Amino acid sequence: MKDYVIDDDNLSLERKSILPGEGFFVPDSVEEAKEEAEAEDTLTGAEVAIVADPDADGLACTALVREAYGEGALIDAGPHDLEDALERVVEYSEPGATVFVCDLCPDTYDEVGESLEVLVEQAGEVVWYDHHQWTDTVAEAVRDAGVELVVGDSDEECTADVAVRSLNYDFPDYLVELAAVTRDHDLWIRDDERSDDLADFSYWAEPEEYIETVAEHGADLPEDVAEFLAEMRVEKDALIEKAVARADIEEIGPWTVGVTYGRCSQNEVAEALRQQGTDAAVIVKPSGSASIRGTDEFERAHEVARQVNGGGHPKAAGCKPRIYDDMLDYAHHWTTRGATAKQVIIEAFYNLDWDDEGEGGEAKDAETEDGDTEDSEAEAEE
Template sequence: MNYIVTHTDTDGVAAAALYTYLTRESSSIVFAEPYNLKKVLYKVYRKRPRSVVVLDLSPNTDTMDFIVGVVQLLREKGGSVAWFDHHLWEAEWLEQLGKAGVELYVDRTTCATGVVAKHVKPSTTVDQRFVEELVKGVCGADLWSFDHPMSPFFMRLVRRGDEDSWRLCVYSTLSRGVTWTGEFEERVVERFDEEVVELSKPMHVEVLEVNGVRVAVVEKSEKVENSILAARAMGMAKADVAVVIDKSGKISLRSRGVNVRDLAVALGGGGHAQAAGAKIDVPLSIRIASALRSKALVEYVVRVLIEHADYVKKL
């Protein structure tokens, strides 16, 4: 059996769909986040797959050794592993996985869907216009360039809080070479409306100086994408960095002219220089306190940021 392990956002879903469209291979789709990638890969290994393709996910300092071990086990059982990503990787990660037998394609000039389009050879005749439009639309959303008219729609098509059933619906449609449907349209229009309502509400932003950089901290909204929320928080606070947090400890880092990836790596995550993320441990006492007093979680994250101030540096 073939497995595709991919990220939970639009780029991850689209990359998986494009891989299937180009190869015509039947695969089981498994969704993952960077923080749980090692567990997901181990579960896949136990199913004795013939091949594993990893998309739009990078290892991090805390998971690298475990992932290399799982890859070695997969290879020993005769399985193949290919990895397509566009995040910033440490040189030693590339070396370790390369030595373990992984077929690596890491390209920071595009999104994961673009990496697949560049490096996967079609098994049969394909609609090149579909491929090009999908890559441009998805990359414009994922890289925040919005240089394609469909990018604002793709950004809202899949959210990380969505059910896997919706991700699979989007995957199934795109993998057939269909870019857009009425069902997609309805979902996105509904989300636009929800965003307008949510962004019209007052928003509490905690502001602090970290290593000479102005940082805005805000709690996650279920109705607004983290990148949009971060942009609003930075605008309101005239900040260089925005930190979007949720109760599970997941944090999204966005910036203008500041390297936030080093901070993310220090916290066990990774990503891009100006868009990264991590998951931190939130003590039970803080979780309880945040249920009683909403600012408790924000205050805890502020303390964590201050402790890691040396990792926040301007580009």
């Protein structure tokens, strides 16, 4: 396949909105080999290692750990490759190292248990900071493995907040403020206009560039970064408009749900749909994943996501339905603008119980075609 076929620079805005980015078309085996080599280079000789989600919250935690310890080799990971990241820390970090895991929550203990137990045996200390909704079973198992686990209230704290209060270090005011502004975006409070800048910069910049910048400047990003963000937002805003225009509105029980498709910033799309009167929003991505966003009227996004191979927070969750077996399935996904993914997620909304006042109980298990139940809880990307 010619490089130009997947080169974003060759795509019109309309096609870019429909198709996934270049990285989607790189085989996992190629990407894994690259990540393995980078992990070896990063972790060799490291006395402090950090496994973190590479969003604004996870990277802020990394900056805080480095401030407190003077070092910290970063291995970025999402919920679906957390076990791989832990195994790489075991393989390449120094015996007796201090290891932090930040802004990540495993679906089940079995997913990480074996590698985590080996890591605890090898490391001097393993500390885990998070703010997602952990089940008691998983949290207890992680602690029983010998991990110092601190989980903040997902309605009140981001993981950077947890790090500030948990690390035995007197942080300068501008880094305490960094955690507060990160929380403003991560919990979708949006009272501080700087929080959108942090979120966008963490998405577009390389992780090390982001960490170095906020470690020096905190939440007040320098002028050259502001100029970079302004340039990047021209296309970002156009892609948001495409997704909002493409949205359908569904009445599901007591809720009004906006459902759309596109490569876009899901939070801004969800906000635009909220202003149109929706209680929840579903944004299906060209990569096959989807973001589910709630409001004060719908705080059950995580219950929907759990039924569709996902999980997250009451007002912000992610998932990737298990409906893609080969490239023909993805081709259908792109040409139909995510029709099958939309359908299974909408069905998950219908599976929620609700009473006459519109207040629901627990979500019902969603049965698969072979009669098994799906209740996986892996949060997809922000």
